[in-house]
Amino acid sequence: MGPGWRFAAICAVVAAGCRTAEAPAPFKPVVGVRELMRSVLNPNANVVWRAVSTVVTTAGIDELRPRSDAEWAGVRNAAVTITRAGNQLMLSPRARDGSRWMKAAQALIETSTAAMRAAEAQNADQLFSVGGEMYSACLSCHENYMSE
Numbered sequence: 643m644g645p646g647w648r649f650a651a652i653c654a655v656v657a658a659g660c661r662t663a664e665a666p667a668p669f670k671p672v673v674g675v676r677e678l679m680r681s682v683l684n685p686n687a688n689v690v691w692r693a694v695s696t697v698v699t700t701a702g703i704d705e706l707r708p709r710s711d712a713e714w715a716g717v718r719n720a721a722v723t724i725t726r727a728g729n730q731l732m733l734s735p736r737a738r739d740g741s742r743w744m745k746a747a748q749a750l751i752e753t754s755t756a757a758m759r760a761a762e763a764q765n766a767d768q769l770f771s772v773g774g775e776m777y778s779a780c781l782s783c784h785e786n787y788m789s790e
Contacts, residue, residue, distance in 0.1 A: 669733050678736075682727045687780065689720035690757050694770040707766045717769065718761035724754035724776075746783035753779050 673681065693713075697704040708714045728751035730736065737743055753776035760768035 671730070671733070671736060675731070675736055678727060678730065683724060683780075686720040686723045686727075687776065690717060690724070690754075690769070690776065691773050693717045693761075694766045694773065708761075708764070714761050714764050718758050721754045721758035721761055725751050725758065728754060742786060743783075746779065746786065749779035749782070750776070 693706075693708055695706045697706065708717055728747050731747040731750070732744055737747075753772055756772040757769060757776060760772055
């Protein structure tokens, strides 16, 4: 036997000791995009958007803000849920055209992450501002895809 047999034997031992990684479970969407919007994104976006507002009436000015840690946590949790749904929009088979769709989903993730951070900081002004950015991200996507 030549010197190559030792190398072959070592490779065989190493290969026998290596385990192949199990393939991850495939992503399995339970609902389509419209149902994800209706049941997850819309209700949670409304929590974020309605958390901070200023209402001017003849009786005066009413500043609506989360007042307790529990109210802020509810806004934060809604923003987290939106972020997760944005990630789901980027997965097959929901992901559509690769570029425009992915950019819209990424904008949703970025703005809802910023809303989450604003809620964690209990910063009403920042939450109001980022809520507008989140609305713009949603509107941009709807303008491109709701007619389809």
